[in-house]
Amino acid sequence: MTASPMLHPVHLVGAGPGDPELLTLKAVRVLRQATVILIDDLVGERVLEEVLDGSALARPRIVHVGKRGGCASTPQAFIEKLLVREALAGEKVVRLKGGDPLVFGRAGEEIAALREAGVPVVVVNGITAGLAAVNALGTGWTDRRHAQGVMLVTGHAQPGASGPDWAAIGAAAATGITLVIYMGVAQAPQLVAQLLAAGLPAELPAGVVQHASTDHQRCGLSTLGGLVEMLHSQQFGSPAVLVIGHVLDAAALQALPLADPATALRTG
Known part of the structure; x- marks a missing residue:
């Protein structure tokens, strides 16, 4: 279906891992131009507060569409219908997701639904939580010395x-x-057991x-064999x-201030 030239594109925006200063300039611009923002639970609590404060435009309507594994969540089909409905009504719609929309963010399903309805889509990438996590460690x-x-x-x-084939994943990690x-x-407990069974060493x-990357950040270091006990x-x-x-x-770990990593991230 051909998109109507009168429709505003829906922006799928990555909010990054939580620190508002890690948003891209494009994400800030798009958020400040939005009239409707559909926001995930995993978006950092300070992101919208800092982006929208000081904006000369009227504040957008905020719709919370939480998606979190193991908890009550907004059905994905409902989110897709809401995106289409708001876009067809002429709203400037932003779907705001934690991290990057294309990394475990269900963006593919939403892009497909919007395109099927003739709504143009633009993805605004964000820093994924996995990258912020290794930085914190x-x-x-x-x-090149290690991986x-x-x-x-x-x-x-x-x-x-x-679910994932942990035996195959373990074989890849061994390389x-x-x-x-x-x-x-x-x-x-299950994934560690399967990785060990696949031959990865406990050490x-x-x-x-x-x-x-947030003020609530916590880090822990262990071994594969001791990981479950540390988590518990x-x-x-x-x-x-x-x-x-x-x-x-890596040698950088020797100086890592694990007791207060969130503060350490903001001293640079």
């Missing part, structure tokens, strides 16, 4: 789906690939970052990112 996804690549995996399977696992805290470094004993919960691989051997 004092390293990166890749380091030749990175694999982004979701620990939360779609209802009715079988020097960093594993960055989103939504994996609740499934940690392989592993870490977790909860609420990456230190009461890590969602939203959090797990990082597994030899990039956590």
